[in-house]
Amino acid sequence: MKKLKIPEKTIERLPLYLRRSEKLHAMGENSVTSQKFVRDLPGINSDNLRKDLSYFGNYGKKGNGYDMSRLIKELRNILKLNKETHVALVGAGNLGTALLTHQDFNRWGFRITVAFDNRPKVIGNQIGGILVEPIQDLESTVRKKKIEAGMIAVPADSAQSVSDSLTSAGIKGILNFAPTLLDVPDEVKVKQVDITSTLKELNYYLQE
Amino acid sequence: MKKLKIPEKTIERLPLYLRRSEKLHAMGENSVTSQKFVRDLPGINSDNLRKDLSYFGNYGKKGNGYDMSRLIKELRNILKLNKETHVALVGAGNLGTALLTHQDFNRWGFRITVAFDNRPKVIGNQIGGILVEPIQDLESTVRKKKIEAGMIAVPADSAQSVSDSLTSAGIKGILNFAPTLLDVPDEVKVKQVDITSTLKELNYYLQE
DNA sequence: TTCTTCTAGTTAAATCATTCTCGATATAAA
């Protein structure tokens, strides 16, 4: 077991492993080999799984496989899912509304506790039980409520300024749905979810 | 200029290049060097840009840079954005609704022309000008209307079966929002957009 | 107990992606 220099690709796969472990656990499987584990994960092979897990510890038993309840615990621990993470949503448009009403986040400890917008028509609305506040209050509210992560669902041209506000309020992680690459300080991690770009990318592969 | 074996990562960046070119073009810039081009693209450097573009042709002029209107044309051509692409949406829930009402797709020739759901309460509704049809009609309608790509926004446990229907109806590209890795024939390309997983991934990097 | 079989996890090789180096060529200045 080493530490540090864990590939990003490995981290990307951990949530999939967690989901798969829970599925198998729910199916009553206890000891599962790497081969069997990846059976329902197209694009991932048993080598990937074993190598990925080996970055964090020796969770398997030679000749046997992995114990699902153990693995679930370890993965939740690695991904820090045993605590609540408070999230701010910025931009309560179509996508923002979908995110606010998305129930699946709760299950993993993600709590969208505040939402912001700059449109008078939207401010004051209650969406998914969350009050939409004016964007001007972002920094103070985020700071006061100790929000750790932000979701940006605003138009492209305001994304960077929203990002600046979030980071200056102390946020350390951003999930960005705007089609804008964000310039952030080193200690802040950004994950980009650019649906239109992904669709264009997909389009490239159509009728090659 | 070679052909074939173009890295996936290169394709992922092309939409960003296109967006950036259009921005610069709109700003009245004609000839732009690779250095200047990537100024607003954090995480991408001029080497990346030049290498990526060199897979497709010699679009630049030594000593000068790239002509924006030429580059826009080339990129739109590479990404096949000069024609309409008909898209089917499956799953008219929160996210599905956001996708149906998202205006940005139109600008790039993507037309969501049909939508499906399996909930009686939703079937028959008109969302963003599109009628939600029963999932049973998926295969025949997709085939009849010559839909080329599908967006899957259904719960995890029905994603694979929806994917099977789409591919057997002849679809060649899938944008999958369900947290399920899809098993598809070789000729079908899948792009995964798994928001919850991405959030978990982000969570890993928080307060390291 | 000893032998066989299985499979995790380590190390090594191969593949893939990024960064570096440099020659070629266009523009502008002398």
Added chain:
DNA sequence: TTTATATCGAGAATGATTTAACTAGAAGAA
């Protein structure tokens, strides 16, 4: 025209990730 300067694009070198080969330990059979 000649020279200096800028920058693209090809290929080499480096770095990261994946795949393959191998070692070691656990379980069950003989």
